[in-house]
Amino acid sequence: MTSTRTLHLAAELAPGSGRADPGPETAGRTVALARIAEAAGLDFVTHDDSYARPGLDALATLARVAPETRSVGLVPTVHTTHTEPFHVQAAVATLDWVSRGRAGWGIAVSPTGAEARLFGRRPAPPVAELWQEAGEVAEVSRKLWDSWEDDAEIRDVATGRFVDRRKLHHVDFQGATFSVKGPSIVPRPPQGNPVTVVDATRPAARDTAAHHADVALVRASSAEEAAALRAELHRAARAHGRDPGQLRVLLSLTVDLDAYEGGPGALAELIAGWHGGAAVDGFHLVPAVPERDLERFAAGTVTRLRERGLFRTAYEGSTLRDHLGLARPVSQYATTGAGS
Amino acid sequence: MSTSEGGRKQIRLAAHFPGVNSTTVWADPRSGSQIDFSSFEHLARTAERGLFDFFFLAEGLRLREHAGRIHDLDVVGRPESITVLNALAAVTDRLGLAATVNATFNEPYDLARRLASLDHLSAGRAAWNVVTSSDAFTGENFRRGGYLDRADRYTRAAEFLATARELWDSWSPDGAPRPFAHSGPQFRIGGEFTVPRSPQGHPVVIQAGDSPEGREFAASSADVVFTRHSTPEAGREFYADVKGRLARYGRAPGDLKIMPGVTYVLGDTDADAHERAAGIRRQQVSPQNAILALEQIWGRDLSGYDPDGPLPAIDPDPDSALVQGRVRVADPVAVARRWRALSEAKGLSIRQTVIESSGRQSFVGSPATVAAALAEHVATDAADGFILVPHLTPGGLDEFVDRVVPLLQERGVFRTDYSGTTLRSHLGLPEPVWKG
Numbered sequence: 170m171t172s173t174r175t176l177h178l179a180a181e182l183a184p185g186s187g188r189a190d191p192g193p194e195t196a197g198r199t200v201a202l203a204r205i206a207e208a209a210g211l212d213f214v215t216h217d218d219s220y221a222r223p224g225l226d227a228l229a230t231l232a233r234v235a236p237e238t239r240s241v242g243l244v245p246t247v248h249t250t251h252t253e254p255f256h257v258q259a260a261v262a263t264l265d266w267v268s269r270g271r272a273g274w275g276i277a278v279s280p281t282g283a284e285a286r287l288f289g290r291r292p293a294p295p296v297a298e299l300w301q302e303a304g305e306v307a308e309v310s311r312k313l314w315d316s317w318e319d320d321a322e323i324r325d326v327a328t329g330r331f332v333d334r335r336k337l338h339h340v341d342f343q344g345a346t347f348s349v350k351g352p353s354i355v356p357r358p359p360q361g362n363p364v365t366v367v368d369a370t371r372p373a374a375r376d377t378a379a380h381h382a383d384v385a386l387v388r389a390s391s392a393e394e395a396a397a398l399r400a401e402l403h404r405a406a407r408a409h410g411r412d413p414g415q416l417r418v419l420l421s422l423t424v425d426l427d428a429y430e431g432g433p434g435a436l437a438e439l440i441a442g443w444h445g446g447a448a449v450d451g452f453h454l455v456p457a458v459p460e461r462d463l464e465r466f467a468a469g470t471v472t473r474l475r476e477r478g479l480f481r482t483a484y485e486g487s488t489l490r491d492h493l494g495l496a497r498p499v500s501q502y503a504t505t506g507a508g509s
Numbered sequence: 510m511s512t513s514e515g516g517r518k519q520i521r522l523a524a525h526f527p528g529v530n531s532t533t534v535w536a537d538p539r540s541g542s543q544i545d546f547s548s549f550e551h552l553a554r555t556a557e558r559g560l561f562d563f564f565f566l567a568e569g570l571r572l573r574e575h576a577g578r579i580h581d582l583d584v585v586g587r588p589e590s591i592t593v594l595n596a597l598a599a600v601t602d603r604l605g606l607a608a609t610v611n612a613t614f615n616e617p618y619d620l621a622r623r624l625a626s627l628d629h630l631s632a633g634r635a636a637w638n639v640v641t642s643s644d645a646f647t648g649e650n651f652r653r654g655g656y657l658d659r660a661d662r663y664t665r666a667a668e669f670l671a672t673a674r675e676l677w678d679s680w681s682p683d684g685a686p687r688p689f690a691h692s693g694p695q696f697r698i699g700g701e702f703t704v705p706r707s708p709q710g711h712p713v714v715i716q717a718g719d720s721p722e723g724r725e726f727a728a729s730s731a732d733v734v735f736t737r738h739s740t741p742e743a744g745r746e747f748y749a750d751v752k753g754r755l756a757r758y759g760r761a762p763g764d765l766k767i768m769p770g771v772t773y774v775l776g777d778t779d780a781d782a783h784e785r786a787a788g789i790r791r792q793q794v795s796p797q798n799a800i801l802a803l804e805q806i807w808g809r810d811l812s813g814y815d816p817d818g819p820l821p822a823i824d825p826d827p828d829s830a831l832v833q834g835r836v837r838v839a840d841p842v843a844v845a846r847r848w849r850a851l852s853e854a855k856g857l858s859i860r861q862t863v864i865e866s867s868g869r870q871s872f873v874g875s876p877a878t879v880a881a882a883l884a885e886h887v888a889t890d891a892a893d894g895f896i897l898v899p900h901l902t903p904g905g906l907d908e909f910v911d912r913v914v915p916l917l918q919e920r921g922v923f924r925t926d927y928s929g930t931t932l933r934s935h936l937g938l939p940e941p942v943w944k945g
Contacts, residue, residue, distance in 0.1 A: 192684075192705050196598070196630045220618075223686065223703050226626040232595035233630040236546075252619060255570070255650045256589070263588040267546045267596035287618045289698040317586065326536045329797035334581045337572065350649035352579070354569045356544050356586040 175494055176444050176480050177417055177451025179244070180206050180466065183217040183224065185457050191225050199230050200237045202459050209467035210481045212492040213242025215275055215366070215453065220248070220284045228260055228274070235268035242489030244273035244366050249306040250299055251279055251288040255349055258310035265358035270488035273364030273384070276303050276377070298345075300377045305344035307365055307381035312340040314362050315500040316352035338502045361497045364489050369402060370421070379405030383495055384417045386453050395420050396448040417450040417493055425457035426465045433469020440470065441479055517921045520887045521766055521894025521936060522914075523607070524556035525565045527902045529573075531802075532772065533584045534792045534900050541903050543584050546596060548903035553597045556604055559910035560924050562935045563605025563636055563713075564597065565735075565896055566590040570614060571647045573834035575801065576810060580834075582798050584902075591623050598631035605932030607636035607715060612669040613662065614642065614651045617696055621673040624712045625704040633708030633931030638715040638735065641666045646833045663722045668695040670714065670730055678944050680706045687945070710941040713932050719747075728754035731765060732938050735896055739769045739871040744891030766893040766936055771871035773897060775908050779874045786873045789900055790864050799860035802867070805832050806841050806848070816860040820852050880916035887922065 182202045184191070199216070206214045218227035227245035235243060243264060247257055257274075265272035278299035279285070285293040293299075321336035340351035369378035369385040378385040379402050387402075389395035403413035420443065426433060440452055456462030474480040490497055526549065527533040534540060542548050553564045568590055573580040590608035597606060606627065610620060620637075628635035641662035648654040657665065672691045679689040679702045690699035716723065716731035719738075727734045728751055738747040744767075752762045774789060776782030794802065796816035803821070804811050808829025811821060825841040838844055852862045872879045886892050899905025917923035929935060 191629070193629050193632050193708055196632075200599075220700075220703060223705065225629055225704060226623050228592065229595045229623060229626040229630060232592045233599055235596050236550075236599040251616065253614065253651055256615070259589040260592050263592035266544060266588050267593060269546065283700055287698055287700040288616050289696055290616065322586070324535060329536075329795040330581045331535055331584055332579075332581050332586075334579045337579050347652045348649070348654070349651075350571070352572060354572065354586065355588055 174444070174447070174450070176440070176474065177212045177419060177493060178209075178454070178471070178480065179213045179215060179242075179419060179451070180211055180454040180459075180463055181215045181217060181456065182206075182459055182463075183227070184459065191223055195225050195230060196233050198460070200234050202463055203231075203234045203238050203241060203243075205463050205467050207238050207241035209471040210475075210484060211241055211471075212451070213244050213271075213273060213364075213489055215244045216246065217275075218246040218248065218277065220279060220287055221281070228264060232264055232267055235264065235271070238268075238271075240271070240484040240487065242271045242273055242364065242492060243268050244275050244364065244489075246275040246277045248277050248279050249303045250293070251284065251290060254306045254309050254347060255313070255353075257306065258313045259353060259355050261310065261363050262314055262353065262355040262358040265360055265363045266355070270359035270490070272358070272360070273366050273489055275366040275368065276307060276381075277368075278303050296371075296373045300373050302344070302346050303374075304377040304381055305342075305347075307377070309340065309342040309344065309349050310365075311362055312342055312501065313349070313351055313353040314358060315498075315502055316340050317355075317357040318500045318503050319357055319361070322356065336502075357500065360488050360490050361500065364493065364495070368421070369398075375402065376405060378402060379416070380409045380411070382416065384419060384493065386419050386421045387449070388421050392443045392446055392448040395443060396446070399449060415495060417495070419451045419453045420449045421453040421455055423455040423457070424462060424466070426462045426469075427457075433465050434473060436466070437470045437473035440474060441477060444479070518887055518893075519924065519937075520883060520917060520922050521768055522559070522561045522923070523563045523565050523605075523768060523894070523896040524552060524559075524561055524906050525567070525770060525896050525898040526552055527584070527899055527905060528567055529569060529583060529585050529587060531583050531793045531798050532898060532900055533902065534789060535584050536792060536795070537901060539904055540901055543902050544586055544588060546593070549588075549593055549597060550600050551903035552899075552906055553601050553604060555906045555910050557601045559906070559914045560927060561604060562894070563607045563634075563932055564594075564601075565607045565638070566593065566609060568609040568611060568640065570611060570642070571650055571834050574646075575804070575833070576831050580801075582795065582801055591627055594635070595627055595630050598627070598634065603634070603927045603930060603935070605634045605636055605713065605935060606631055607638055607713070609638040609640055612639055612641050612666040613657055614647070614653065615669075617669050617672040617676065617691075618698060618700075618702075620669075621676040622702070622704055624673070625677060625707045628707035628709055628712050629704065633933070635707070635709065636713035636715055636733070636932055638717060639666055639670060639731075640717060644834075663718070663726050665695050667726055667730065668693050672696050672698070674711055674941075674944075676702045677707065677711045680704070681945055682706055682943055706943070709931050709933050710943065713936065713938065724751050725754060727751060727765065728760070729758045732933075732936065733766045733768055736767060736769045736892075738891075739771045741886060741889065741891045744769060744886065745889065748890050748892065763937065764939065766938075768894045768896050769871075769892050770896045770898050772900065773872040773879060773909060774870045775874070775876055775879060775912060777875065779878050782874045782878075786870050789870070790867060793900070794860060794864045794867060796860055799863040802863045803859060806838055806844050808832070808841060814859060817858045820849050820859055820862060876912040876916055880913050880920065883913075884917065884920050884922050
């Protein structure tokens, strides 16, 4: 490797808009695509989820993929507006368990009246409030993942105790629109905290990304614009008391490799150039047609980046945090020692 | 519909992942992780090797508490059911995959979508065990929070299930999405469902209530009833009662399978098995668990009592709030009186009394004895089959599959291969009629 900064690559797997309806073939299709991404050494795959067009539940789909892959990170989109934060965090933690430490989640909100009518629980609030709530869901999720300390399970036959209850914590979270008592029902997941991804393209999502995301996705039409967005996210992260070194900024590129001028080779040039210039930490490929474009991306683009020593030729770690160079966090309750 | 092969009524079998209670023995050196995926994979693969109808996961939404503190004596911590089952769909081919999911703390659109997704991702093997909850204790983890009146639980569950079925029916069988609209006392929703009609049409619906309302709900709407009536007499009474309610809903007796949850202990001989069973009961009731069991009846702090000493002379507190997150004993004063009488008659200590009073395992004996008893149970209409609850994770089902299943097959009362691919086909349940 000649580069000192690791290049991170990810790809979206959901069918492009207007594609065939989902059905029983979803499992086989998604497994095949995830394996292409894994053979190419990608950090993770994302799978979008929408209440507005046909598609299976994304977290379910990637849970189905988990046992048929070994290394690649799995990041489904998860909506926070009409769902229960307690269920959401349990499902993400469980994805981390079944994938042995490869889970993340891409936070999404549901701003439309049509989505609100599907649930019938409340009208859709303004989008700024939805992103504030999404931030609270991210915060309570971290608390719940931390609510079991790593060594809470003791199996102490002498005292008859299965767990040390001093290492299980009520989270007593009070948000603007919900509260959660805790602790979680799921023991602390393998990564401690699964990876939180926020698409920061829309300004309304940007502060939530800076505050809570491990990976922020941005869109830009020039390296300068991307660098400015990354700097803005770093500044905001610092303002929230975070170390910007723990935030990865990936540029989302919607690519139709059939129409892309110069093809996969030119895309490799662009990636190498922007990454080398420190505009971004990596790229999130959104293929127009995953079945066609992902294989070309792997064979054409990734191969060239590897030849130039810019991208890993094998996974070095086993968890998504390992791939991203993010530390496994210590439970926020671990040092307090306070009883539940 | 094939409920019989060669004229013999066929046994349905399901495997319950060991629970988070004292039935599950964790102090045994063979006890493995309750949370690693490998444990789920082992049990599911074993159940599929045994040609079981389905694998069953229970649900917990709040850790149990005792005297205001998190209960620490039993196995605790479990994954979110539907996510684990989607992963298990990748490592099994035919086994049904049943998730317990609460109708009180979910919304129909989201849950119907997750269940239909599981049915697609498993190619027709999904089941939903519909449960309800009314306690504010659990509600503290959820947006809707608070207390649901007991009488409203089945009202909500019934409308929830009906709404889910409207969503599952909203796509035509040839793959055209159509808008839905539901308007009822519990839910007013409308729009378009994102998931095409799933391979089973509707995932299999399991129901576990035993009250008159629960039995009626099962008769009207469920495909499988998970009961606790594991003795032949109680089983036959329940079976006749619930099957008798089906005609009112235009359903045939075979449309609803009755499956008690049962425990079992095997040995080379009956005597061996009974000895092992007694040893397991001692493991299940540790000295600390004996005091806890007593406190659950008495509703008082009894931590000062010696588990090897006599029972308390004081009476239970009927209004106690000591225990949270588990089912309350209906008449604690009567139970306490019974336990005292037992202790005095046999000269038993607290721990011995709890061991003696705690339920015996349902089926104990050599493989031949257990196979005969299971077959008899089903042949005499005390059940259609069983949900087996092993006491060890993850190896607790191995011996049953290796030693009992072949004997059931020899008797001609259990399949020797899967004949279909969906859970409905295993259970001999009809395809739901599309109500477009």
